[in-house]
Amino acid sequence: MAKRTGSLKLTRLTYYLIVKSITDVLLIAILGLGFYLTAFNPYFHGWVDDANSRWVRGWVINRAAPAVDVEAQLYIDGRFVESQPANQPRPDIVATQLAENEKHGFFFTTPALEAGEHEARVFAVHESGEGERRTLQLVGKPFHFVTEGNPAEPYFRGWVDEANAQYVRGWIIDSATPAANPEVQLYIDKRFIESRAANQPRPDLVAARVAGDEKHGFFFTTPALEEGEHEARVYVVHESGSEKNRILRLIEKPTRFIVKAAESKPSAEEESKTSENSSR
Structure with missing residues (x-):
């Protein structure tokens, strides 16, 4: 009888210990889930x-606050x-019913x-604890x-x-x-064509926060070229030193293009010959 009573007490003790362990685990899980939901926003989508x-x-x-601009940070x-609010217009997001308004894009x-x-990562910033805690969550x-480099850098961006x-x-x-x-x-086909100031309006640069004003564009009219493939190079003039040394720095990389027969124009020499023949 005594053995049976002792065995019963042991069984109850084991039961209580198991229940307590399960309760502790559930409590820790709830606390952990609460911390995760507070520190990491599960509603970011991008x-x-x-x-x-x-x-x-x-x-x-x-998604928890669709009207709020999410802070996005770029790491390369x-x-x-850089860090900026994701508030650039993205009408495609509205069209696909991902959002009710289009101001959710970012552009770095x-x-x-x-x-x-190179590797680019964009993170969404989530604040919690009344701004005391900021966590970064990877977007996508x-x-x-791959980049081929830009000889104009770091003096210029273009x-x-x-x-x-x-x-x-x-x-x-x-x-x-x-x-x-x-x-x-x-320069076209390594031949100098024209020089001018880059002061044409480019409002897209201001919209993308690349520049504070829009007067940074350049526009050249392509001269008469023969039919076939050609190569255009645009250089920015960099002046340095007390004697104003002028150095040409290539903007981006050479750009190749094709001139078709219908687009080709007679050269000045050909036009002169045509004019002489017609006068005869």
Whole structure:
């Protein structure tokens, strides 16, 4: 009888210990879940659409507070680059019913990078504890891209947007004096064509927060060219030293384009010969 009573007490003690252990585990799990939900926002939703040597762009939404602009931070190769609110217009997000308003996009200008492969990561910032705690949550996944480098960097930031049989256009900004309008020179097939100041309006640079004002564009009219493939190079003139040494720095990289037969124009020499023949 005594053995039976002792065995019963042992069984009850074991039962209580098991129940207590389960209760402790559940309590710890609840506390851990509460901390996670407080420190990490499970309602962030977004994606990095593209990353290259020119920009990193995408979108992010806080589903718990869709009207609030999420702070986005860009890291390249593990190094912090910039932080900005995700409030750029993205009408495609509204069209696909991911959001009720379009102000959820982010657009970062890629800084000067060495030639080779790089990794871009964009994080959404979540504040908790009345702003005392800030946690970073990865948007989408890491984005790998390759750049060929830019000889104009780090003195200038710019790009040749397009080159064709009609025109060559792009933009350039002096990193040291953003209000200045640098001189740019166009070469086609290694032949000097024209020089002018980069002061054409480019409101897209202001919208993308690349520049404080829009007067940083350049536009060259393509001269008469023969039918076939051609190469355009745009250089920015960099003056340095007390004697104002002038150094040409290539903007981005050479741009190749094709001139078709219908687009080719007679050269000045050909026009002169045609004029002489007609006068005879």
